[in-house]
Structures are given as structure tokens and as C-alpha cells.
Amino acid sequence: MTLIDRTTPTRDAGTPLPQSPAAIRAERRRIIESIRALRRLLKKRGAFEVADRRRLNREASHRKRAETVHAETLHRIDEQQARQEHSLTNDLNSLDGKREQQEAHALAVLRREFIERRLRNTPLTVSELNGLGAGLIRDLAAQGISTAADFTQVSWGKAPNGKGGNVIYIHRADGHRVHINGIGQHRSRPLMEWRQAALARAEARAPRALPPDERHRIAEIIEAERARVREELTKTARDAETARTEAGQLHAETLERLAIAERDAARLAAERRAEFDAMAEQLLALQSELSAHMDRYGDVGLRIRRAQRRALRPIPAVPTLPAIPSPRSPVGLADSTDATPAPASRDRAGLGWLLPILYFGFTTVVGVGELADNTAPVWLMISSRMVALAATTELLRLWIPRMRHNTPGSMPSGVGFQTTGVFLALTAAGMFADEESGVFGVACAVSILAALLLLAGTGLRIRPHEPVRSS
Structure with missing residues (x-):
């Protein structure tokens, strides 16, 4: 049996351990x-995952926009084709x-x-005209009326010189009217009867x-027009299909x-994620x-003890995006996911958080216990405004x-518990400042409830993350 010399420790069976405390330190x-250097590098993984989530959302938005533009284009083509x-x-x-x-127009012409x-x-x-002599016939011819086509009708009108009352005018085909001396009501009647008989x-x-x-000429014109319209219909359908x-x-x-x-982008993200996984394994x-x-070797000094504890902290868990497995994950898991990455969740904080933000902002300006005729102590005036300002800033930073x-x-x-606790704390402070209200017992109960809510919310906020387990 070989004894191990405790004065000469070894790292393993063949490597001697350092003997001096300075070398150990x-x-x-x-x-x-x-470890510190790797932790600093791994801190960037959270920002990387957020940026990758933005990339997926942006890619989904671009695809949706492309589909929308294509659908609108097809709809516009269909509408134009249907209209034509x-x-x-x-x-x-x-x-x-x-x-x-x-045909009716041609026949009328x-x-x-x-x-x-x-x-x-x-x-x-x-x-042809009984009652009209050769002299009146010559007078009518002198005024351009020599056939039945040269006049249309007769009518009464004032005399040309404005004297003598009304006289008979003969309306020529060109629109002018003339008066022939000797043709009055009696002689104008046979003139019109003669024209109407000729008409x-x-x-x-x-x-x-x-x-x-x-009729054949009109039929040819209509058939040519029909062929042209049919050709237009065919061309419209052909143009619409070409546009589609x-x-x-x-x-x-x-x-x-x-x-x-x-x-x-997915390849670059996978490479970057693989680098982070490798750094996590190294860590x-x-x-x-x-x-x-x-x-x-045990403890090597008080100055290194705190650094050791910080170095041995678990690695914060940074979940990867859905449908994007790490390149270092098992092959079966990678094969089971869809090739097209799904966009990240689009859930957002609600607008209801504006109510406490506005309340705390208002309290920052007016304080608590200072409305109406109340006068709060100076310390309460300052502390209440500082608490309300801190709550407003924190909610805006998170929201x-x-x-x-x-x-x-x-x-x-935990933010909801903390917000409610701060609200109740400011309310209790206002009750304590109002000396005439007589609600001291209620103010104490509200203060205790506010403290409990603040402790519960703070506990939820500082809850540690689960460490990453290595396989």
C-alpha cells in the first residue's frame, strides 16, 4: 500500500498540484x-433574443404585407375585368x-x-292655285317661294312698317318669313291647302x-361592330389573365x-445562439x-471569498424563441419543429396601467393631505411627492x-401588488395628516395592508430565476 505525501499534493495521478499559496490564489x-469574462459575454444573450424576436415579427409583417399587396392586386384586376x-x-x-x-333612321332619311x-x-x-293670279305667283317667286318645298306655314303678325294692324306672313324653309301684298287670310288658305295636298x-x-x-350595308356594319366587341371581350380576359x-x-x-x-438571418442567429450555448457550457x-x-485547496483568503460566491452563481435562464431550436440541441427536437419560424407573442401591457400612472403623477404635483384646508407637515409633503415620483417613474419604465x-x-x-401597496400607503398618509377626520384606526389598518402588499410584490419581483442545468 502506497502512502500519499500530504506535503506534495497532486492535481491528478500525473500532474503535481501547486504548493505555494500564491500560486493557488x-x-x-x-x-x-x-468566469467573469464569460458572464459579461453571456449578458448579451438577452438583448440578442429580443432582437431575434423583433426580426421574426418583422419577417412575419413583411410576409403579411406581401400577401396583402398580392390580394389587393388580384382584387383590382378582377374588378377592372368585371367592369370592362x-x-x-x-x-x-x-x-x-x-x-x-x-334601319329606322335610314328609312326616315x-x-x-x-x-x-x-x-x-x-x-x-x-x-294649281285658285284665287292666286300670275302677279302673285311672280311676287312669291321673287321672295324665293316657287315650289311646295320653299315654305312651310303661314301665320299672323304685325305689319312690316308697324302700321295697318296684323298681316299674313309666309314662313320660308330657311326660317325667314315674308309678307306678300295681296295675300291675306282668304288667299293664304288655298296656298296652305295646296301645300298640304302635295305633302x-x-x-x-x-x-x-x-x-x-x-339593309345589307347596315347588317354588315352591325356585324363588324359585334365582332369588334367580341374581340374586346376576348382581349379583356386575355389581358386580365396576363396581369394575374x-x-x-x-x-x-x-x-x-x-x-x-x-x-x-436564421443561419446567422443560429450561429450566434450556438456561440452563446458554447459559452454557457464553458462557464x-x-x-x-x-x-x-x-x-x-479550501479557502484561500477573505478577499477572494466574495468573488468565488459571485462566480458560482447559477446562469440566468434565457428561453429561446419558439420554433427556433438551438443548433446544439438534440437532432430529434430540431427535426420536429417547423422550418418556418413562428413570430413571437404579440401580447402587450394593457392601457389600464395609465390609471395608476396618472394618479401617481397627479400626487407628485399636489402631494397627499394638502387638499381643501388641510396643511400637511413638511416631511410628509416632501416624502409623499418623492414616493409618488418614484412610483410614476418605475411604472413608466416598465410599461x-x-x-x-x-x-x-x-x-x-408583483408590480400590481406593489402599485396597490404604494396607493394604500399614500392614502393612509393622507388619513394620518387629516387630524379632524377621526379615522386613525382605519389609517392603521390601511397601512398594515399596504405594507403586506409591498412585501408580497417585492418578493415576487426579486424571485430568483431557475438555473440552467447542463446535460
Whole structure:
């Protein structure tokens, strides 16, 4: 049996341990300083996880915006196509009525031209008009009225010189009216009867149907218009389909670009998370080495004792984001998650926290126990305002970041108890300052309740995190 010399300790079976206290302290300081350096680096993991959560939310927002833009583009294309097709369909349905209108219009023009031509070929003669001599016929011709087409009607009007009362005017086809001396009411009647008889004969002999060639010409025009409208309908559908294809290609390119950026960002985040995991493992290894060093060599001095305790503190747990496993996690866990990272929760602190913030802000200005005719002591005036100011500042510090879109979250546990406790404490202070109210017993009870709430809230706030266990 071999005895171990206690004066020459060894690190293991083949490495001798340092013998001098200075060397032991130097080794212990080296381990502690290494742990401190790793802790400083690991403190950045929380900010990294928050930034990665913002990245996921930003990527989800970009994808949602791309989907919204694509859906709006397709909706706009559909609306434009439906509007154009509705208009063209109405035009196509109205072509039959348009053909009838054109045929009716062409027939009306044909009859009007025939009637005008027959009236123009019907001259004013003495034999045709009883009661009008050759002299009146010449006077009418001198005024441009020589056929039945040259005038339309007769009417009464004042004499041209303004004397002699009303006279008969003959209205010419160009819109002017003339007065012929010798043609009064009696001679104007046979003149109009002669014209109406000529007009009736012309209307009776006017064509009542279009010639076949004219009907064929109108049919060709309508068919050409129908073909044009149908081509417009086909072109509208083709243009809409082309626009949808282009919108789909642009959407696919946008999603591909976002996917590439997301993959690159996820790869960099995974590498950074792997670095943090490696540093955490190194920190655990150094803590184990420090514990072994302390077990082997014991206490090396009061100055290092506090640094040892701080170095052996557990590593704060920083949970990773959902659906983003660490690269150093087991393969089965990584394979079971979806390839597309899910965005972080969007829960935010409620707007109800504005009520205590506004109350404490108001108390910072007016204090407690100073309303109406009450006069609070100077120490209460100062202390109440300082407490209200501290409560307002703390609530704003906790509430504002948790209301933002990029850093949403609920208020920490225990803040509600603390807020209620501070509120009751200020209320009790106001009761104590009011000497005439006679509520001393109630003020004492409220003070005790405020103290209990403050202690409960503080306990929840300072509750230690669970340490990270190494596998």
C-alpha cells in the first residue's frame, strides 16, 4: 500500500498540484476572471433574443404585407375585368336594338329626301292655285317661294312698317318669313291647302321599307361592330389573365427574396445562439473547475471569498424563441419543429396601467393631505411627492417598452401588488395628516395592508430565476 505525501499534493495521478499559496490564489483568480469574462459575454444573450424576436415579427409583417399587396392586386384586376366585361356585354346586347334604330333612321332619311324631292318638283302655278293670279305667283317667286318645298306655314303678325294692324306672313324653309301684298287670310288658305295636298301625296308615295342593299350595308356594319366587341371581350380576359400571371410572378419573386433573407438571418442567429450555448457550457465547466479547486485547496483568503460566491452563481435562464431550436440541441427536437419560424407573442401591457400612472403623477404635483384646508407637515409633503415620483417613474419604465410593437410583453409579476401597496400607503398618509377626520384606526389598518402588499410584490419581483442545468 502506497502512502500519499500530504506535503506534495497532486492535481491528478500525473500532474503535481501547486504548493505555494500564491500560486493557488493565482490559479483561483484566473478561473474567477475567466468566469467573469464569460458572464459579461453571456449578458448579451438577452438583448440578442429580443432582437431575434423583433426580426421574426418583422419577417412575419413583411410576409403579411406581401400577401396583402398580392390580394389587393388580384382584387383590382378582377374588378377592372368585371367592369370592362359588363360594359362590353351591354354594348353587345344593345347591337340588335342598334340595328333596328339604324334601319329606322335610314328609312326616315330616305323618306324625308323623297318627300323633299317631290315637294321641290311641285311648282306653284296659276292652274294649281285658285284665287292666286300670275302677279302673285311672280311676287312669291321673287321672295324665293316657287315650289311646295320653299315654305312651310303661314301665320299672323304685325305689319312690316308697324302700321295697318296684323298681316299674313309666309314662313320660308330657311326660317325667314315674308309678307306678300295681296295675300291675306282668304288667299293664304288655298296656298296652305295646296301645300298640304302635295305633302300628303309625297308621303303616300314615299318608300316604307329600306332597299335590300341598304339593309345589307347596315347588317354588315352591325356585324363588324359585334365582332369588334367580341374581340374586346376576348382581349379583356386575355389581358386580365396576363396581369394575374405577372402579379403571381412578382409575388413569387417577393416571397423568394424574403425567404432568402429569412434563411440568411436564421443561419446567422443560429450561429450566434450556438456561440452563446458554447459559452454557457464553458462557464459551467469553469464553475465545476472552480468548485473542484475549492474542494481541493479550501479557502484561500477573505478577499477572494466574495468573488468565488459571485462566480458560482447559477446562469440566468434565457428561453429561446419558439420554433427556433438551438443548433446544439438534440437532432430529434430540431427535426420536429417547423422550418418556418413562428413570430413571437404579440401580447402587450394593457392601457389600464395609465390609471395608476396618472394618479401617481397627479400626487407628485399636489402631494397627499394638502387638499381643501388641510396643511400637511413638511416631511410628509416632501416624502409623499418623492414616493409618488418614484412610483410614476418605475411604472413608466416598465410599461412603455411593453407597449411597443417590437418589444411587447406583460408587466412583471408583483408590480400590481406593489402599485396597490404604494396607493394604500399614500392614502393612509393622507388619513394620518387629516387630524379632524377621526379615522386613525382605519389609517392603521390601511397601512398594515399596504405594507403586506409591498412585501408580497417585492418578493415576487426579486424571485430568483431557475438555473440552467447542463446535460
